[in-house]
Amino acid sequence: MIGLQFTQQGKIVKVNRMEMCESFDTSKVKITKVLLTPEDFRTLLGDDTAIYPVIPGRIAIGQISDASEGSYLIKGTRVYINPVNNCNECVDCLSGNENSCADFKRAGKNVNGYLRDFAVVNNSQLYFLPPSVKDNEALLIDYIALALNAIDKLNISKGEHVAVIGGGIIGLIISMLIIYYQAVPILIDGKSENLEQAKLAGVYYNLFSDNKVEKEVNELTGAHMAQKVIYVSDSNINTDLAIKLAAYNAKVGFVGFSSPTLKVNFNLAMRKQLEFCCITSGFGSTEQAINLIANKVLDLSLFNFECIKYEGCETKIKKCAKDLKDGTETVLPVLVDMM
Numbered sequence: 001m002i003g004l005q006f007t008q009q010g011k012i013v014k015v016n017r018m019e020m021c022e023s024f025d026t027s028k029v030k031i032t033k034v035l036l037t038p039e040d041f042r043t044l045l046g047d048d049t050a051i052y053p054v055i056p057g058r059i060a061i062g063q064i065s066d067a068s069e070g071s072y073l074i075k076g077t078r079v080y081i082n083p084v085n086n087c088n089e090c091v092d093c094l095s096g097n098e099n100s101c102a103d104f105k106r107a108g109k110n111v112n113g114y115l116r117d118f119a120v121v122n123n124s125q126l127y128f129l130p131p132s133v134k135d136n137e138a139l140l141i142d143y144i145a146l147a148l149n150a151i152d153k154l155n156i157s158k159g160e161h162v163a164v165i166g167g168g169i170i171g172l173i174i175s176m177l178i179i180y181y182q183a184v185p186i187l188i189d190g191k192s193e194n195l196e197q198a199k200l201a202g203v204y205y206n207l208f209s210d211n212k213v214e215k216e217v218n219e220l221t222g223a224h225m226a227q228k229v230i231y232v233s234d235s236n237i238n239t240d241l242a243i244k245l246a247a248y249n250a251k252v253g254f255v256g257f258s259s260p261t262l263k264v265n266f267n268l269a270m271r272k273q274l275e276f277c278c279i280t281s282g283f284g285s286t287e288q289a290i291n292l293i294a295n296k297v298l299d300l301s302l303f304n305f306e307c308i309k310y311e312g313c314e315t316k317i318k319k320c321a322k323d324l325k326d327g328t329e330t331v332l333p334v335l336v337d338m339m
Contacts, residue, residue, distance in 0.1 A: 003116025004313060007053045009046035012314050015055070019120045021068050026120050028066035029079060034115050034336040035059040035139040035305065036313075038234065039257050040108050041321040041331060049259070050109050056317070057115030057336075058083045058108040058257075061129065061138045071123045080138050080290070081114060082125040083107035084281045099284045106281070115313065117338060127286055132294045139335065140173070140300055142257075144289035145282020147174040150255045151181060152285075153277050154228045158182040161221045163245040166232025167194030167206070169303065169333070170256060174230055175203045176298050183228075186220060188213055188245075190237060191330070201302055209237050217245050226250060234258050243268045255279045305335040 001019040004012055021028050040056040064077045073079060086093050086101035093101050107113040129138050147170065156162055160183045164171050167189030175185035179202060186205040187198045198206040205220055207213050217225060225247040231239060233256030242252055243265050252274050254262070259280065269276070282289065292298060308316055313336055324331045 001116050001118050003055050004317075005053050005055050006044050006050075009052075010044065012044070012317065015116075019118060021066055021120055024068050024070035025123050027064050027068050027071045027073065027123055027126060029062040029081065029119050029121050029126070030065045031060050031062040031114050031117060031119060031338045033061050033135055033139060034338060036115070036317065036320070036334045036336060037257070038320075038324060038331050038333070040113070041317065041324045042258060043109060044317060044321045045325055047109070051111075054108060054110070055112040055115055056108045057113035058106070059139055059142050060114035060119075061135060062114075062119070064126070065118065068123065071126070073123070073126055073128060078129045080127045080129055080141055080286070081107075081119070081121055082127060082283075082286050083113070083142055084283045085111075085122065085125055086283065101283070104281060104283060115336065127290060129290070130294050132296075133290060136303075136305070136335070137293050137300045138290075139305075140169075140303060141286060141289045141293065142282050143169055143173050144177070144292060144298070145285040146170065146255065146257070146279065147177050147282075148285040148288055149282055150174055150230060150253055150279045151177055153279055154230070154251050154253045156181060156183050156228050160184065160227045161186060161224070162228045162230060163188060163217060163226035163242070164230045164232070165189075165209070165237055165242055165245075166235025167191065167198055168232065168234065171230075171232045171235065172198055172201055172203070172302070173298070174232075174255070176201050179203070180297055186217055186226065188237070188241070189235070197302060201299065209241065213241070214244050221247075229253070230255055232256055233260060233262070239264050240268075243272070243274065246272060246274055248272050249274070251275045251277065253277050253279055257281070305333050307335040307337055310336055310338050
């Protein structure tokens with residue numbers, strides 16, 4: 001196995017070691033494409049939730065090169081590797097409630113990710129990719145699964161107005177799925193390019209996050225405000241807006257792979273008797289996400305990532321991490337061709 005590893009904050013080294021299938025429930029996968037996300041860059045900058053040393057690369061697809069006896073997938077099968085796995089040790093896991101695991105294992109964070117040529121993976125994390133799912137579409141499965149979990153946990157219903165605060169990849173995919181489930185998204189963002197992309201995706205109500213947005217949402221909802229509010233955790237928009245846009249007794253969901261330090265105005269939240277929930281992974285919704293892509297429910301052609309070869313990874317990761325730290329420009333995921 002040849003790959004890159006973060007040994008500590010700001011340090012990247014090359015690794016070269018042998019990996020073999022040592023049990024009947026694992027298979028060896030040749031990694032073909034990796035999507036490096038801002039989460040990977042945050043790990044390089046230093047993350048209290050990370051366990052170092054760690055190989056980055058949260059999202060990956062590949063081909064099975066050595067299938068174990070316990071695998072239903074055969075050699076050569078194109079697969080998606082689920083980046084989140086339950087711990088099988090906490091009270092919830094032992095009682096059969098894996099979706100509420102207290103210590104999820106997250107690739108590239110507290111277990112090794114997939115920025116390497118080969119990986120030995122538990123068979124339960126491998127998902128067959130049908131021919132109708134393109135490689136670049138498969139790299140968005142984790143985002144779609146996260147969005148599905150958000151919609152499910154907030155119990156979004158047909159016809160409801162849902163304020164989505166944050167118009168990056170997560171916010172846009174959530175909005176597209178809200179439309180699919182016949183509710184009404186109101187996408188709010190502070191970047192004009194994100195709002196333009198929302199228009200292309202068919203999100204009719206897209207508003208700039210300025211001092212007029214509260215009045216605009218009030219008008220769009222007939223003075224009721226939003227029954228459900230989704231705040232994307234890396235949106236860099238003041239969380240007060242989520243509370244202000246919520247109707248009385250509304251549900252507010254904080255959604256994202258990252259968990260930055262956020263301040264929430266509980267004074268107003270308690271007066272409105274709001275209900276809060278947090279969604280940080282797509283665990284449990286991977287198959288549903290693959291089916292949605294296979295059936296062309298979402299127009300994923302809107303998402304085009306910069307593609308680089310593995311040889312240029314170290315330099316690119318350092319630059320993206322620096323840009324993220326400086327806040328000088330929007331940092332987007334980077335597709336790595338491992339072939």
